[in-house]
Amino acid sequence: MKTLTSRQQAVLSFVEEYFQQQGYPPTVREVAAHFGIQPRAADDHLSALKRKGYLHREPGRSRGLALTGRQPELVVEVPILGQIAAGQPLLATEQVEDTLPLPRSWVQGEEVFLLRVTGDSMAPLILPGDLVMVRVQPRVARGDIAAVLVFDEATIKRVYEEAGGLVLKGDNPDFTPLRFSPGEAAELVQILGKVVGVYRSL
Amino acid sequence: MKTLTSRQQAVLSFVEEYFQQQGYPPTVREVAAHFGIQPRAADDHLSALKRKGYLHREPGRSRGLALTGRQPELVVEVPILGQIAAGQPLLATEQVEDTLPLPRSWVQGEEVFLLRVTGDSMAPLILPGDLVMVRVQPRVARGDIAAVLVFDEATIKRVYEEAGGLVLKGDNPDFTPLRFSPGEAAELVQILGKVVGVYRSL
């Protein structure tokens, strides 16, 4: 198999991801739109990928590209984590309480889990009993809501990483922000991932 | 899961086989050609299959059909309604903008739909951009949050039915409650159903 340029690799990845999410391949124009280029340029990339054997194209057919041995899923089984223990790998089977089938379009990214909210420190945006979807990532943007492991306990807070240390703040003013020096933070605090969705049953 | 007619079963089998062989789903016209029928007839079959939850269709896209993840008992296709018009039957196909596969455990009751929230009258519990799940029912308990059709426009409000009339109140104090005399209410207000879930993407 011939090697791909980084651009071609990116196009292939996009096609694979699109396929996983939608259940069918993208059009040439959708590839073009995703990369902000003209259809012709996208066509060039897809031709190159076909020439190098990475995908199959059926001339003249809409979405006529196929990746060998792909099984698309419309629904993804997302694990609900019970108690989260520090140290352990996050998605270890002992921690998975249940799984829920969610539409692929709601699941952004690779590693994702659900967490049942207990406290109301993030009220009114996130309430006790809510289910939050967390995309696993080791760092988040300033002010993002994240699932954070503090002293062996998982909580949902806004994260502010600063030179002076780390601050975990709830939206609810009744809760005092937690402040950590850089040293403490490294030892006691672990960002599990960014909260990307909230699901509430009324 | 609803049962299929033998013809619908045959169409579903063809879609599955085609998908397995080609790596992408068939077009409506290809289904039609395979059975020797008109595109419109094939479209009818595919619509029926979508309605019964056996596959997902993306309106307007070529080959925009995807097979549901083969555990249909766990997943229910919930319609997302666009503009809701008074008089029309609620789940009329013209009003259905799309459908989303949701876990059965989240879907309470038979007739359920999703609505995209536009105003912030129910802030902070429900925010613009949220998706709310509505269980269709003609009346709700006092103080329940409901999807209500007022003057041909669908809104989310708390409903207070009293001897003196009907009051629709938003949680957001910036919004003045709407009051209707019993006569006005009967004429202008229609309760679509109770809001049983809120889904928010962050």
Next chain:
DNA sequence: TTGACAACTATTCTTTTGTATAGTATCTAA
């Protein structure tokens, strides 16, 4: 016996989509 559903025909309209022509600019290996 009415009405909903299923299963179609025939035709048409409008988008979507693949692909083409005709270029430019950059880089790289012979």
Next chain:
DNA sequence: TTAGATACTATACAAAAGAATAGTTGTCAA
């Protein structure tokens, strides 16, 4: 240094495809 690959722009066209309008026929249950 020069041919070939890469990575694009801009425009255009014809075919493919979704979806709609407007029906017909048959079945089956209330």
